[in-house]
Amino acid sequence: MASPATILGRARGAESYAALVWRRLRRSIGGMIGLALVILILAMAIFAEFFAPVDPYRAETGFSSPDTISFLDADGGLSWRPRIYPIVESDKLDPVTYQPLSGPDFAHPHYIGLFVEGFSYRLFGLIPGNIHLFGALDGYPAHFLGTDKFGRDILSRGIFGSRISLMIALIVVTITTSVGTTVGLVSGYVGGAFDAWAQRFVDLILAFPQLPLYLALTSLIPITAPTSLFLAFVIVVLSALGWAQLSREVRGKTLALARVDYVKAAVAVGASDGRIVFQHILPNVMSHVIVIVTLQIPNVVLLESFLGFLGFAVKPPLISWGLMLQDTGTFSVIGSYPWILSPVGFVLASVFAFNALGDGLRDAIDPY
Amino acid sequence: MLRFLARRILAMIPVLFVLSLVTFVIIKAPPGDYGDYIRAQLMNQGGASFEKAEAEANVYRRQHGLLDPVPIQYLHWVGGIVTRGDFGDSFYYNQPVAHIVAQRLPATLMLALTCHFLASLIGISLGIVAATQQYRWTDTVLSAVAFLGTTIPRFLAAIIILYILVFRLSAVEVGSFFSVEYGGAPWSIAKFMDLVRHVWPVVAIATFGGLAYNMRVVRGNLLDTLNMQYVETARAKGLSESGAVLRHALPNALHPLVMYQGVVLPYMLTGEIETAIIFALPTVGPAIVQSMAVGDVNVTATFMLILAATLMVGNIIADVMLALLDPRVRLQTAIA
Numbered sequence: 001m002a003s004p005a006t007i008l009g010r011a012r013g014a015e016s017y018a019a020l021v022w023r024r025l026r027r028s029i030g031g032m033i034g035l036a037l038v039i040l041i042l043a044m045a046i047f048a049e050f051f052a053p054v055d056p057y058r059a060e061t062g063f064s065s066p067d068t069i070s071f072l073d074a075d076g077g078l079s080w081r082p083r084i085y086p087i088v089e090s091d092k093l094d095p096v097t098y099q100p101l102s103g104p105d106f107a108h109p110h111y112i113g114l115f116v117e118g119f120s121y122r123l124f125g126l127i128p129g130n131i132h133l134f135g136a137l138d139g140y141p142a143h144f145l146g147t148d149k150f151g152r153d154i155l156s157r158g159i160f161g162s163r164i165s166l167m168i169a170l171i172v173v174t175i176t177t178s179v180g181t182t183v184g185l186v187s188g189y190v191g192g193a194f195d196a197w198a199q200r201f202v203d204l205i206l207a208f209p210q211l212p213l214y215l216a217l218t219s220l221i222p223i224t225a226p227t228s229l230f231l232a233f234v235i236v237v238l239s240a241l242g243w244a245q246l247s248r249e250v251r252g253k254t255l256a257l258a259r260v261d262y263v264k265a266a267v268a269v270g271a272s273d274g275r276i277v278f279q280h281i282l283p284n285v286m287s288h289v290i291v292i293v294t295l296q297i298p299n300v301v302l303l304e305s306f307l308g309f310l311g312f313a314v315k316p317p318l319i320s321w322g323l324m325l326q327d328t329g330t331f332s333v334i335g336s337y338p339w340i341l342s343p344v345g346f347v348l349a350s351v352f353a354f355n356a357l358g359d360g361l362r363d364a365i366d367p368y
Numbered sequence: 369m370l371r372f373l374a375r376r377i378l379a380m381i382p383v384l385f386v387l388s389l390v391t392f393v394i395i396k397a398p399p400g401d402y403g404d405y406i407r408a409q410l411m412n413q414g415g416a417s418f419e420k421a422e423a424e425a426n427v428y429r430r431q432h433g434l435l436d437p438v439p440i441q442y443l444h445w446v447g448g449i450v451t452r453g454d455f456g457d458s459f460y461y462n463q464p465v466a467h468i469v470a471q472r473l474p475a476t477l478m479l480a481l482t483c484h485f486l487a488s489l490i491g492i493s494l495g496i497v498a499a500t501q502q503y504r505w506t507d508t509v510l511s512a513v514a515f516l517g518t519t520i521p522r523f524l525a526a527i528i529i530l531y532i533l534v535f536r537l538s539a540v541e542v543g544s545f546f547s548v549e550y551g552g553a554p555w556s557i558a559k560f561m562d563l564v565r566h567v568w569p570v571v572a573i574a575t576f577g578g579l580a581y582n583m584r585v586v587r588g589n590l591l592d593t594l595n596m597q598y599v600e601t602a603r604a605k606g607l608s609e610s611g612a613v614l615r616h617a618l619p620n621a622l623h624p625l626v627m628y629q630g631v632v633l634p635y636m637l638t639g640e641i642e643t644a645i646i647f648a649l650p651t652v653g654p655a656i657v658q659s660m661a662v663g664d665v666n667v668t669a670t671f672m673l674i675l676a677a678t679l680m681v682g683n684i685i686a687d688v689m690l691a692l693l694d695p696r697v698r699l700q701t702a703i704a
Binding site for chain 2: 030309
């Protein structure tokens with residue numbers, strides 16, 4: 001039994017690895033900005049109903065331009081209350097085209113506020129509510145980023161889309177890292193013929209031109225599959241190739257670690273293979289794996305949105321950023337309605353956030 | 369050295385073989401073939417009834433062996449490559465696949481190599497600057513640039529640049545290498561400038577990402593070697609700072625970069641493919657997407673095979689360069 005003095009001594013002495021990493025991460029500005037943004041984005045995905053001002057399925061006029069927030073009152077004076085002037089058609093006609101002229105209706109502003117009542121929802125399917133972070137006070141569906149071709153609010157769809165996009169990314173990265181780490185560990189630790197064959201297989205996967213292969217794989221998904229099955233297929237396709245590079249890296253580290261003195265010592269005292277792998281090798285590989293996870297998430301988000309841009313995304317009742325980018329493939333559409341490019345902003349923000357965090361972590365995991 | 373080369377090249381063959389098999393099967397697995405495209409075209413454009421169009425499509429399928437079982441089709445295709453160097457015919461373009469490859473692959477490789485060259489040159493120079501100016505503002509700025517370069521998604525950058533070019537700056541010619549008037553013209557400086565005007569967005573986007581990677585690697589390695597004793601010795605014996613850095617520190621910092629070229633190549637190639645798809649340049653990327661959409665299986669499979677072979681050759685070149693550069697590696701491969 002350890003005496004209280006030794007326990008105290010331990011607690012005061014060496015700091016835990018996690019604490020050391022955190023201490024270094026805290027000093028990296030980029031990493032902290034990334035962390036804050038990641039938390040914000042995850043919160044946005046989890047509480048999408050609260051953050052989205054308008055029901056993402058509510059359809060109105062297609063391709064209506066973004067409502068601009070104005071701080072000017074009807075006389076042109078400054079006012080502290082943000083508001084939206086709805087665009088309405090007047091009875092005046094354009095002298096050239098004879099189209100009715102439209103312009104802001106200064107008489108009927110919609111004031112914007114925080115924590116306003118809007119469409120009702122059930123958070124997680126359980127908690128009923130109708131409070132939204134921001135929106136028009138009178139329930140007017142304000143489209144801060146305009147609407148898509150079916151007249152649905154792009155901002156709200158982007159906020160809801162983060163759910164599916166990030167969920168796909170998280171699941172895909174979970175799969176690829178577990179497979180990659182396992183294959184790498186086993187291959188590096190067992191060695192011999194198994195290692196040789198596993199590495200030839202990894203060679204093969206790495207030799208594939210990735211993007212065309214993803215495209216080919218996506219065409220395997222039966223278009224008639226039900227939504228949830230389709231989503232599962234998407235996840236499988238996106239996980240198909242990503243594990244290979246990681247397994248190569250983990251194998252290299254395992255090979256190096258297997259020669260380290262403490263592993264040799266563990267072998268000498270007769271520790272089982274499982275114990276050596278889980279107690280001595282895996283913890284030393286983990287930090288690298290965690291960094292790869294953070295850096296892989298944005299890659300999957302990007303891949304999903306790029307495949308979406310090329311016409312392949314989740315099925316419509318679900319909303320994802322890739323799906324929202326599907327319409328941007330046509331020049332004429334983005335030429336006339338440039339605001340439908342705004343889902344790009346969501347993708348960019350999350351890519352930046354995860355990459356900044358990953359970079360910070362990479363510098364921080366080696367505190368010794 | 370020659371034995372090492374020969375072994376590496378021979379090792380490519382089984383990988384390419386399995387790769388071609390997998391690719392072919394994946395492309396063939398979903399229902400539908402080029403016959404369906406013909407049928408759809410006949411019905412939509414020619415106003416034919418379903419039965420008539422289907423009959424026409426079946427004639428085409430029989431003529432081009434599309435009704436054979438997939439293994440037979442595969443053997444046919446691979447047999448042609450191995451025995452005659454014939455990659456089969458493209459259904460959509462109605463000409464041998466080899467012609468399409470000859471039209472598009474050089475352009476892709478030239479673009480990718482240009483990007484690669486620029487990325488290495490600029491990346492290494494900026495890496496040297498960043499490492500020698502460590503913790504000063506230049507280093508900070510360059511680190512920020514490197515972060516942007518590695519994170520800005522290339523296809524999003526391409527979409528945005530395309531939007532600005534077409535709708536804000538009213539560029540009329542996108543999706544080609546040359547303006548109309550240079551179509552069949554012989555090479556001249558004016559034609560070259562015209563080419564630059566058309567491809568700079570693709571080159572710029574692909575280069576930016578690559579140079580950021582190179583810069584990071586060079587900066588990291590150079591910082592390590594700058595602390596080495598031989599660099600200190602070089603300074604002590606009176607070499608100028610630039611002499612010490614360029615003659616003594618840099619060569620030793622470069623070889624991880626050379627090793628890294630094998631990884632960078634696929635990155636540059638995908639970058640070129642991604643941006644070319646968006647700019648619809650007549651290179652390999654759009655050809656793959658297009659051929660996949662209509663079920664032009666020979667074209668898709670051939671391009672996949674060639675891209676894979678390019679990547680592997682790139683890796684071998686990187687290994688050879690490394691061996692030439694670093695006696696330690698040379699010794700190892702000689703022993704192994």
